[in-house]
Amino acid sequence: MQLYLPVAEMSANVFIFLAMGGAVGFLSGMFGVGGGFLMTPLLIFAGIPSVVAVGTETAQILASSVSGALAQWRRRNVDVKMGVILLSGGLVGSGIGVEMVKVLRRVGVFDVFVAACYVTFLGVIGTLMMIESTNAIRKTRAGRVVSGRRSGQHNWVHGLPLKMRFNRSKLYISAIPPLLLGFFVGLLAAIMGVGGGFIMVPAMIYLLRMPTNVVVGTSLFQIVFLTAATTVLHASQNYNVDVVLAVILMAGGVIGAQFGTVAGERLKGEQLRFLLAAFILAVCARFAWQLIAPPSEFYSLAGGI
Amino acid sequence: MLAGLALVCTGLVVLGIGETAAQQQPRRKAPPPVAKEAPRSGETTVKREQQPGARESVEADVSARTVAVTSSFNGTEIVIFGAIDGSQQPSAESGYYDVIVVVEGVPSRLVVRRKGNVAGLWLNTASATFDNVPSYYAVASTRPIDEIAPEDFRALHGIGLKHLKYTPAVGQRHPLSSEDIKEYRDAIMRLKRRDGLYLDRPYGVIFTGKSIFRASIVLPANVTVGPFDTRVLLFRDEKLLSRFSVRLTLEREGLERYLHAFAYRLPVLYGIVTVMIAVGAGLLASTIFRKASH
Secondary structure: OEEEEOOOOEEEEHHHHHHHHHHHHHHHHHHOOOOHHHHHHHHHHOOOOHHHHHHHHHHHHHHHHHHHHHHHHHOOOOOHHHHHHHHHHHHHHHHHHHHHHHHHHHHOOHHHHHHHHHHHHHHHHHHHHHHHHHHHHHHHHOOOOOOOOOOOOOOHHHHOOOEEEEOOOOEEEEOHHHHHHHHHHHHHHHHHOOOOHHHHHHHHHHHOOOOHHHHHHHHHHHHHHHHHHHHHHHHHHOOOOOHHHHHHHHHHHHHHHHHHHHHHHOOOHHHHHHHHHHHHHHHHHHHHHHHHOOOOOOEEEEEOO | OHHHHHHHHHHHHHHOHHHHHOOOOOOOOOOOOOOOOOOOOOOOOEEEEEOOOOOOEEEEEEOOOEEEEOOOOOOEEEEEEEEEEOOOOOOOOOOOOEEEEEEEOOEEEEEEEEEEEEOOEEEEEEEEEEEEEEOOEEEEEOOOHHHHOOHHHHHHHOOOHHHOOOEEOOOOOOOOOHHHHHHHHHHHHHHHHHOOOEEEEOOOEEEOOOOEEEEEEEEOOOOOOEEEEEEEEEEEOOEEEEEEEEEEEEEEOHHHHHHHHHHHHOHHHHHHHHHHHHHHHHHHHHHHHHHHHO
């Protein structure tokens, strides 16, 4: 069934995008990740203009994060104060990011910029995850018990001014690191069409040293508000949110996620991380190829400015 | 979810967004036409011109004067059919007359970008802006157009892909040599042909009777909405006998049109509605699946 996408201005096969949403939903349910960093590249590979892929995926991430955020909220796993600080930085970052998209698009380098961002982030994160999970698998095979480390040691973060008390996280730290972290994630969310959980969660654990039980809830809490704001900003500044495409992806995504969660429960953590790392590196390689391979067509057309 | 979307759109109709859509520029990709006037409602869509001394005259029409671009739009085929009044032709196969049909979209400004290698990466490094680039151009004829009409006639009237009059705009971002211009022009032609937006059908016009003929032309899914100028020219021995033109309009219709108008005219509200749909979808999904799993 073909459907004309009003903002992407192209005809698309509904079932292909439903399946795509379902597949990414499955993976995100399985791995417990948002899936934006897999969905946006897939949309671009499927021929959706990069700009529209980024804007539309933001709306889809919102849909897939809402229920998770609500569940975490009910279990009181959200540090609201921390979330608000992260979000304040995030909104500024998102605003700047949306403007950057506008400028990069006008100059005609947005596609390449997005591809370069993905290669960098997916490359680094994929490699780190691959190493970590391989080590974990090897250790488990050797019969050692893998313990989640959480040292009480102070790092440089604790030396900064503007200290605040975060009761839910049992932390007394400077507001500057969370503000900067939020800003950075907001910037990435707007430019790359991701939720930013893949940066936020490790940063909360290793940099801010938040207790693991509030990490996911707080991250989801800020993703919901960040993606909502970014969607509105994209729609109003870049006209790149395709509501029809978003609805198709949401439908596929929520269904896929249900099956993914079940499948994820059958696999061990380190195996899951190894698989996810492999996916991430594959997407990274595809983008890298796009950047370095000699193009078959050196010219492209764009509407008048 | 789709029902919710439909509901939102119905709301928009009530708000009156639908009515404003007609006055809106058809697409952001098509800025106001440079060389031609956009059609206004009430303007005659049909124009005929008889060459002095010719006994024959041609009349034509298109299968649909208005083509709707709806949510299920996946390109369309239009049929241009015509008749020769006073035909001297003994039969459909005699090849006594020649007909050229030209379908042309709105000319507009277009940016062509060229990739270059920078430190091993392929980036858009140069660009050129062209004016008067037709969004769509199709030419169909009874036989190759260079056999039908002389070169100077085709050049003058812009008949055939070779004679499209797009030109580099004044004030380019990068200086252009004449060689660059040629390469960019060729690129426009190549890409537009690849996308099915520029096409020639040298045997696309077929006589089905001694005075009637038809041609079918494909408008692909990625075609720009707006008016299309359709010209039908009748020739005999390289001489123009008669010509006829009719306008065809591609318009957004239905849900697709409301959504497009909504996204471009009330972008903030559109964003907010999208957010509401997303939140609603997320909540709905969690309710459904929680019930299902218990």
